[in-house]
Amino acid sequence: MTVAKENLKKLYLDWINKKLAYKDLDAGTIEITTPFLDRHNDRLQIYAVPLENGDFKLTDDGYIITDLQMSGLDLNSSAKRKQLFRTIINGYGVSSNSDSDELFVIADSSNFPTKKHMLLQAMMTVNDMFMTTKSTVTSLFTEDVGAFLESNNIRFSENIILGGKSGYNHHYHYLVPHFKNIPERVIHTMNVPSKGTLSNIIFSWSDTREARIKQNYNTELYVFINDQEKEVDKNILNAFHIEEIKPVLWSKRESVIDILSA
Structure with missing residues (x-):
């Protein structure tokens, strides 16, 4: 059983590494395509934007919140939704920018893997928690x-x-x-x-x-x-x-x- 579990773990990690893709964009920004899927079955993408102090900002460029808004779901429509949204992203150590609707974290070379992982978890959790049909769901x-x-x-x-x-x-x-x-x-x-x-x-x-x-x-x-x-x-x-x-x-x-x- 232990051998089987180790093999499954290796297969899973190999799958992640195979599906990760990095692409250079303008001004030093790097587009990161991940193996994780959104509700449209598209692979989630984040962007690493260099900062002047040598750190960089990892951001979803506003994708998750904008996609929910285009589906008719306004996170600001009730105090309960706003509170739960804040609870979710705070739990992952992720910030939000109300001007651009982006979810983001600030990272450096030492904590990049952890920060990237937490941002992706926050993106999927926000999408999962709020993408509900209006007619049947009265509470989250x-x-x-x-x-x-x-x-x-x-x-x-x-x-x-x-x-x-x-x-x-x-x-x-x-x-x-x-x-x-x-x-x-x-x-x-x-x-x-x-x-x-x-x-x-x-x-x-x-x-x-x-x-x-x-x-x-x-x-x-x-x-x-x-x-x-x-x-x-x-x-x-x-x-x-x-x-x-x-x-x-x-x-x-x-x-x-x-x-x-x-």
């Missing part, structure tokens, strides 16, 4: 999961950052603490099931889990999946099971109350 899915935990007297912390073996930090929505021989349970949400979001969660958890094991933590990951609008692809569920991640369909959320409240 992550808030629904938090309300579910609270209504069932499940003790939790929210907006958790856990370090990975690689040195990357990873953001998770909730954490239920361990008790005696019961492991700590990390909870993440998947509002719009997609291969891009799946890959991001698997990579983040694989990195996080190795670090938690090294620190002698017994930790499990539960992913709450929004299946209110359509059936979730079985391949997504199977991929989670292979990685020893516990998927929880929202329609079957009652099945984990006893486990999470223990």
Whole structure:
């Protein structure tokens, strides 16, 4: 099993390296095309813009927020949306520019991989959290999961950052603490099931889990999946099971109350 896992990890990292592409643009700017997909199944792109002090700005050039606005979703339409947006990007250490709608981080050569990773996570999370159909969703899915935990007297912390073996930090929505021989349970949400979001969660958890094991933590990951609008692809569920991640369909959320409240 260990050999199989190492082979899967190598295949995944090889896939990332193969799909990454760098292109020189004007004024020293570098366009970075990543293997991660947006909701249109297009590969996400970010830009490294050199600064006068030798650092550089990594930016999405306003793509994520502009795309949501073109779909009719205004992040400033309610205080709740603005607050959740701020919570998401702050959790990843990402800033936003209201004039250009860009998401960005400032990086140098020593922290470029971590900063790039956190920006991409923030881009996918903002897109996933807010790309909801207007007619059926009255509250955002992550808030629904938090309300579910609270209504069932499940003790939790929210907006958790856990370090990975690689040195990357990873953001998770909730954490239920361990008790005696019961492991700590990390909870993440998947509002719009997609291969891009799946890959991001698997990579983040694989990195996080190795670090938690090294620190002698017994930790499990539960992913709450929004299946209110359509059936979730079985391949997504199977991929989670292979990685020893516990998927929880929202329609079957009652099945984990006893486990999470223990």
